[in-house]
Each structure stands twice: as structure tokens, then as C-alpha cells.
Amino acid sequence: MKLTKRIGFWFLAGGLVVSLLLAGVVSSLASSSPDGLEHAAQRGCAVDADGEIVAGSCLAQQEREHDLAGGWFADYGVRGLDNDWLATGLAGVVGVLVTFAVGGGLFWLVRRRRPAGE
Amino acid sequence: MDGLALHIADGVIETPVAAGFAALAVAVVVVCLARGRRALDDRLAPMAGLVAAFVFAAQMLNFPVLPGVSGHLVGGALAALLVGPWVAALCVSVVLVVQALVFADGGLSALGLNITNMALVGTAAAYLVIVVLLRVLPRTLAGLAVTAFAASMISVVVAALAFVGEYWVGGGVELRAGLGEVTGVMAGVHALIGIGEGLITAVTVVTVARVRPDLVYALRGARPASTTAPAPVTGGSVE
Incomplete structure (x- = not known):
């Protein structure tokens, strides 16, 4: 099997869309x-x-x-937003994006670099 | 949606003990970072970010396990299968930190306890099961699914028992019913949660193995061994 060196745009985008749907819609x-x-x-x-x-x-x-407990997104809601369905979904979307940014950013920063030219 | 999702709140475990576990968690996370770096390359780094994001999403999905009791994925087994044990522990840790800081879920003073239970102990238990089962089970999608299910179930129960251990060391309340009863309840309820976790993990990992087997860490280096058994895991579309 040829080893793919990259995760590929479509897999990454697809995985993020699934995560956003789970946290943003199904979570309700x-x-x-x-x-x-x-x-x-x-x-x-x-x-x-x-x-x-x-x-x-x-x-x-x-x-x-x-x-x-008084934070903007405390308890997976949105401060000032009374619609539970919307608040939970919005909090979920924020959570997925923040987690991906923090996790992905951290892992990208500490990753093992390939030698130049490879 | 209420917070406190399998996550210990502030005050449940006495502060000095919580602080001790925080120090332990930091030390082990540093080790995971050092070991994980060796595996983290241009492909695994974004994959690990995606796994963390998916685990966050899945943790929001509480499913009922008994009347009036729910549970949700913890994710240690899922992450260990997809990105390997060291990076997996980091993924779950990132999720727990985001939950505590952004969503007020899991006490700040209890963060070390929660990371110890779910990110470190849970992932380690899952990985031990994965190593053993992948060696004895056939290298098929069914074998992978069984591995995922068993690793998830055992990982959740062990993580729950780690909480009982933490409570035994530094529990704030002397329980009238004794710790034995709590141990039984924690193990029993989390065995049920583990079934749900096992199903979600198996479906997710098998799906990734079908679409992109090269992105399943647990299947790395599996190719040459599969000459005797049919190995549909290699049958998925490969770029």
C-alpha cells in the first residue's frame, strides 16, 4: 500500500463537518x-x-x-441566549472549533518536521 | 444541557489531594508530549486535532443508560486507536482543558483529577487492551471493531474506578454508606456507559479504517502480517 503522507483536505473537512453537526445539531x-x-x-x-x-x-x-460559572458559554449555553436549542448548538460549534484550533495548533507546533526537500 | 458530564466538580476531592493529582497530571502530560512528538508528523498532527474536536463533540451527546441516568463517550480508546496512546492522552487532555475553561464543565481545581482519570488512566487502559487484542484477533474490520468495543468498555470502567481511588485518597465527605457501595455503583453504571462508548468507538474507527486505513494508527505496520487471513481493511479506497 502506498503510504499517504497527508491527511488530505476532504478527510479533514469531512471530519470537521461531522463533528460540527454532532455538537451543533445532534447535541440538542x-x-x-x-x-x-x-x-x-x-x-x-x-x-x-x-x-x-x-x-x-x-x-x-x-x-x-x-x-x-458566569462565563459566556458556561454549561454549554450562551450567555443571554434563552433559546436552549440555539444556545446548545452554538456552544457546541464554538467548542468544536476551539478544540480543533487549540489541539491542532498545539500538535502542529510540536510536530516532527520533515527534512527540507522531502 | 447541564454541565458536570462525568467530570469531577470543585470541592468533591480535598484541595491538597487535587493539587497532588494536578502535579502528577502535568508530569505525565509532559512525558506524553515528549513521546507523542516522535509520532506527530505533517499527517498525524491535523488528524490529532480532528480527533480532539470529534471527542469534544461526542462528549456532548449524553445517551440514557438507566432510567434517570445518562453517560457519554470519554474517548480515550477512540483516540488511542486513531492516533496512538501518547497523542491520544494529549487529545483527551485538550478536550478536558477546553471544557473546564470555556464551558465551566469540570472544576478548575479538579482538572488534574479529571485528566488523570479520563485522559491518562482511561487511555492507558484502552491501549493495553488494544495491544493485546490486535495481536490475538484476526486483522479484519470485525477484529478491529471487537478491539474497539472491548478497549472502550474496559477503559471507561477503569477510569471510573480511578475516580473511586481518588475519592478514597482525598474524598471530602465521610460516606455513611461506605465507599464500597459507591464503587459498585460507579463500576456498574460505567459498564453500561462503556457499552455505548464501545459501539460509538467501533463504528467510528471502522468507518475511518474503511475510508482511510492509513489514518488508523492501530493498523500501522499491520500489512505484512495479513497473508493468512483475509484483510478487508486494506480493501478501502486509498489515495
């Missing part, structure tokens, strides 16, 4: 139930309708609010 269909860790962390505690712990003994008891 995601389950909003507590996830595995949250579930385990709340075991043993009584939780009210808002998800606040009211009694008992459990892992999540001393949990603090996130230091950046």
Missing part, C-alpha cells in the same frame, strides 16, 4: 439526566427538584459552583 437531542458520575455522587443524598442537595450523605455534598 442528548439526554439531560444526571450522568454516571453525577448519579453515583448524589447517591445517599436527597435532592430537590432543582438538583440541590437537601439532606443525607453523599460524594457531591461539598461540591462547589464552578469558578467560571
